[in-house]
Amino acid sequence: MDQHATTGGEEIADSTDCGHFFEGTEKLLEIWFARNNGGGNPGDLRSISREEWVTLLKLVHCEIISSKQDADMIAYLLSESSLFVSKRRIILKTCGRTTLLAALTPLLSLVKQKCGMQVMDIFYSRKNYMRPELQHELHQSFDDEVKVLDKLFDNGAAYALGRLNRDTWYLYTIETSGINEPDQTLELLMQDLDSTRMSAFTKAVCKDGLEATKKSGIDQIIPGAIIDDFLFEPCGYSMNAILPNGAYFTIHITPEPEFSYVSFETNVEMSTYEELILRVLDIFQPKKFLMTLFANPGSSANDFYSDIHNIGQIKGFSRHDHQLCVLKSYNLTCSVYKRSQQIEAPPI
Ligand SMILES: C[S@+](CC[C@H](N)C(=O)[O-])C[C@H]1O[C@@H](n2cnc3c(N)ncnc32)[C@H](O)[C@@H]1O
Numbered sequence: 251m252d253q254h255a256t257t258g259g260e261e262i263a264d265s266t267d268c269g270h271f272f273e274g275t276e277k278l279l280e281i282w283f284a285r286n287n288g289g290g291n292p293g294d295l296r297s298i299s300r301e302e303w304v305t306l307l308k309l310v311h312c313e314i315i316s317s318k319q320d321a322d323m324i325a326y327l328l329s330e331s332s333l334f335v336s337k338r339r340i341i342l343k344t345c346g347r348t349t350l351l352a353a354l355t356p357l358l359s360l361v362k363q364k365c366g367m368q369v370m371d372i373f374y375s376r377k378n379y380m381r382p383e384l385q386h387e388l389h390q391s392f393d394d395e396v397k398v399l400d401k402l403f404d405n406g407a408a409y410a411l412g413r414l415n416r417d418t419w420y421l422y423t424i425e426t427s428g429i430n431e432p433d434q435t436l437e438l439l440m441q442d443l444d445s446t447r448m449s450a451f452t453k454a455v456c457k458d459g460l461e462a463t464k465k466s467g468i469d470q471i472i473p474g475a476i477i478d479d480f481l482f483e484p485c486g487y488s489m490n491a492i493l494p495n496g497a498y499f500t501i502h503i504t505p506e507p508e509f510s511y512v513s514f515e516t517n518v519e520m521s522t523y524e525e526l527i528l529r530v531l532d533i534f535q536p537k538k539f540l541m542t543l544f545a546n547p548g549s550s551a552n553d554f555y556s557d558i559h560n561i562g563q564i565k566g567f568s569r570h571d572h573q574l575c576v577l578k579s580y581n582l583t584c585s586v587y588k589r590s591q592q593i594e595a596p597p598i
Pocket of ligand 1: 272273274275276329330331344345346482483484485486487488501502503504505506511512513
């Protein structure tokens, strides 16, 4: 990959005259598909070839860096975040100045034509950007994004959680009965990270992704995963991890102190995420984070919303906002925590 050719990050640096800036905040699209009635098509999204993804991702302005796969999914590491493809689900997460929604119509056509499948459920979400004015016009505001999505879905539902004048998290979904298998997604979107911890994600300290994964302790978050990691030049880090039975976690790091940002996302099924959350916070030491958790009735995480409700303090953090949304087939919580106690970060 030409690291300074077509990526969203480079465009941002070029499009402003006020120095380097990278928007770590990702746009996140998760789509579940079902087979069209009739027809003998086996309906497997993994039949979409790497070349077809490369063509689609050109519309998003990002490239594939590498990929790993197991029996359940293919995980692509992108120049701006990640793409996970399972039999019935696609997760596309892109940061910087990418134009994710530009690929949606061609993606739906490709899936229909090649896999004989149609949309069963969709979730498009993101946190508020640090510099919205630098985004492509498709993505400058959530209202603009909703207009694009409403043209494609006649039963769309758009939400804004958090504080409209501070940390906001947007979600677009559709009113359907949803999927019937256990499903859950936890996201931690961290900002103002500890600079000592962030130094591991620079070429000055680590020579490659593998070294950064080990030095930071990322390899110990959920041991036993198949890991695909990449350290950007001169800094920045992305990783995908594949776990058994279609589970994954993914981490993306923008370490520059002026706009530091780290995201952690997983669908690993647990009845409580408290320990996992503490492990992640210990590694990155953010000053604040926004946490979302989706869980449907079949998931053992479905009741964790009541635990979160009771966790007003998480080791050194106090909760500033907390909302519970009972969606058509998911319980969703969105919470914002800020550091209340200064903790000396241990050296990397
Ligand atoms: C792709 S990574 C991770 C972004 C992610 N969404 C996050 O959570 O921060 C972005 C980091 O890599 C750096 N970087 C260096 N070269 C890059 C490139 N060619 N494309 C994207 N990011 C690059 C950026 O400056 C930034 O620190």
